[in-house]
Amino acid sequence: SGLITIDPGFKNTGSTKSAITFLDGEKGILRYRGYNIEDLAENSNFLEVSYLLINGELPTTEQYNDFAGRITNHTLVHEDIKKILDGFPSVAHPMGVLSSLICSLTAFYPNSLDPNNTDEEIKLSMVRLLAKMPTFAAWAYKNKMGHPVNYPDNSLDYCGNFMKMMFSLPSEKYEIDPVISKALDKLLILHADHEQNCSTSTVRIVGSSQASIYASISAGINALWGPLHGGANQSVIEMLEAIKADGGDSKKYLEKAKDKNDPFRLMGFGHRVYKNFDPRAKIIKKAADDVLEKLGINDPVLDIAKELESAALNDQYFVDRKLYPNVDFYSGIIYRALGIPTDMFTVMFALGRLPGWIAQWKEMRENNEPIGRPRQVYVGSTERPFVPIDKR
Numbered sequence: 246s247g248l249i250t251i252d253p254g255f256k257n258t259g260s261t262k263s264a265i266t267f268l269d270g271e272k273g274i275l276r277y278r279g280y281n282i283e284d285l286a287e288n289s290n291f292l293e294v295s296y297l298l299i300n301g302e303l304p305t306t307e308q309y310n311d312f313a314g315r316i317t318n319h320t321l322v323h324e325d326i327k328k329i330l331d332g333f334p335s336v337a338h339p340m341g342v343l344s345s346l347i348c349s350l351t352a353f354y355p356n357s358l359d360p361n362n363t364d365e366e367i368k369l370s371m372v373r374l375l376a377k378m379p380t381f382a383a384w385a386y387k388n389k390m391g392h393p394v395n396y397p398d399n400s401l402d403y404c405g406n407f408m409k410m411m412f413s414l415p416s417e418k419y420e421i422d423p424v425i426s427k428a429l430d431k432l433l434i435l436h437a438d439h440e441q442n443c444s445t446s447t448v449r450i451v452g453s454s455q456a457s458i459y460a461s462i463s464a465g466i467n468a469l470w471g472p473l474h475g476g477a478n479q480s481v482i483e484m485l486e487a488i489k490a491d492g493g494d495s496k497k498y499l500e501k502a503k504d505k506n507d508p509f510r511l512m513g514f515g516h517r518v519y520k521n522f523d524p525r526a527k528i529i530k531k532a533a534d535d536v537l538e539k540l541g542i543n544d545p546v547l548d549i550a551k552e553l554e555s556a557a558l559n560d561q562y563f564v565d566r567k568l569y570p571n572v573d574f575y576s577g578i579i580y581r582a583l584g585i586p587t588d589m590f591t592v593m594f595a596l597g598r599l600p601g602w603i604a605q606w607k608e609m610r611e612n613n614e615p616i617g618r619p620r621q622v623y624v625g626s627t628e629r630p631f632v633p634i635d636k637r
C-alpha cells in the first residue's frame with residue numbers, strides 16, 4: 246500500500262477497457278462504436294444510436310422495428326408511481342424527481358435486485374428504462390408546473406411522444422413541429438455517450454457492486470446533476486441571464502472568470518478531455534442556428550452568448566488553457582428556444598445519456614469487472630488513546 250499513487254479526479258487513471266466510445270480530445274474526434282458523431286447526427290436517429298451503443302452494431306430493419314416496438318410497448322408506468330410523484334412539492338428540482346422515480350423501479354420490478362438476472366431479464370430492464378424515462382422526465386416537469394400528467398401516446402415516435410407528454414395540455418390540440426422534433430433527436434444523439442465521464446463512471450461503479458440496473462442509472466442521474474457536469478447547461482443560461490441583468494457587460498464576466506481569487510468560471514467553457522474543440526459543440530451550434538431561424542427567435546440572452554463566445558475565443562487566458570465552448574454552451578440555447586425551462590435542461594441531458602449508461606453498465610457486467618474500490622493515502626492523526634468526554 247506504500248506504492249499507492251494518488252490521482253485526484255482520476256485525470257490519468259484508466260478504470261476499464263471499453264469498446265463503446267472512442268474519443269480523441271486533441272483532434273476533437275468522437276465515435277460511437279466506430280461511427281463518427283457527425284455521421285450519426287446527420288443520418289441516424291436516437292433509437293438507432295441507442296441500439297448501436299447497447300448492442301455494438303447498427304440494427305437491421307427487422308431488429309430496429311423489434312427494438313423500437315418493444316420500447317413503445319413499455320412507455321406506460323405503474324399508476325402507483327404517480328403517487329410517489331404527487332409527494333414531491335412543486336419546487337422539487339426535476340433531476341431529483343427523475344432519479345427518485347427511476348430508483349422506484351427497483352420496487353416495481355424487484356427481480357432486478359437479483360444479480361443473477363438472465364440476459365432476457367436484463368434486456369427487458371433496459372427496454373423499460375428507455376421506454377419510461379421520457380414519461381418520468383415529462384412528469385417531473387408537469388409536477389413543477391402543477392399540471393396534470395399526460396400519458397404516453399404510442400402512435401408517436403420517441404421524441405414526438407416526449408414532446409407531447411411534456412408540452413400538451415388536455416384542453417389543447419398539440420401539433421408536433423418536425424423541425425423541433427428533429428433538433429431534439431439530434432441533441433439526444435450528441436449526448437448519448439461520452440466514455441468514462443463522472444456519471445458513467447458512477448453507473449459502472451454502482452453496478453460493480455451488483456446493485457440493480459435501476460439503482461445504478463438513478464445514481465448516474467444524480468452524478469450528472471452537478472454544475473460541473475450535466476448541470477452546466479442550466480448554469481450557462483443562468484449565467485447569461487445574470488450578465489444581462491447586470492447590464493450585459495460580457496467583458497466584465499470574462500475578467501471575473503480569469504481572476505483566480507474569484508470562484509466564478511465561465512460556464513459552458515472547458516472540458517477535461519477536449520483540448521482543441523468539442524465536436525458535439527460544432528454540430529449543436531449549427532442546430533441551434535437552424536432552430537432559432539426556424540422559430541424566428543430574437544433573444545438578448547443569445548446575443549450575450551455570442552459576444553462572450555467570441556471574446557473568450559480571442560482571449561489569451563482561454564487560448565493558453567485550451568478552453569473552448571463545450572456541448573453545454575449551446576444545448577441550453579436550443580432548449581431555451583424550444584420553451585424548455587432552465588431546470589429541465591439537465592433532465593434533457595439525462596434523457597440523451599441513458600443509452601450510454603445502459604451500454605456501459607452492460608459492458609461492465611459482461612466483462613465481469615471487479616467491484617470498484619479505489620485506495621487512499623492516509624494523512625490523518627497517528628494512534629492516540631481515547632479521552633472520556635468529561636476530560637476533553
Ligand code: CMC
Pocket residue numbers: 254442472473474475476477502503509510511512513514515516517518566568571572573
Ligand atoms: N472558466 C475559467 N477558467 C477555467 C474554466 C472556465 N470555465 N475551466 C477551466 N478553467 C481554468 C482553470 O482555472 C485552470 O486554470 P489554472 O491552470 O490557471 O489553474 C485550467 O483552466 C484547467 O482547469 P481544470 O479545472 O484543471 O480542468 P478540469 O479538467 O479539472 O475541468 C471542467 C474541466 C469542465 C470541469 C472545467 O473546465 C469547468 O469547470 N468548466 C465549466 C463547467 C462546464 O462547462 N462543465 C461542462 C463540461 S462538458 C459536459 C459535461 O461533462 O457534462
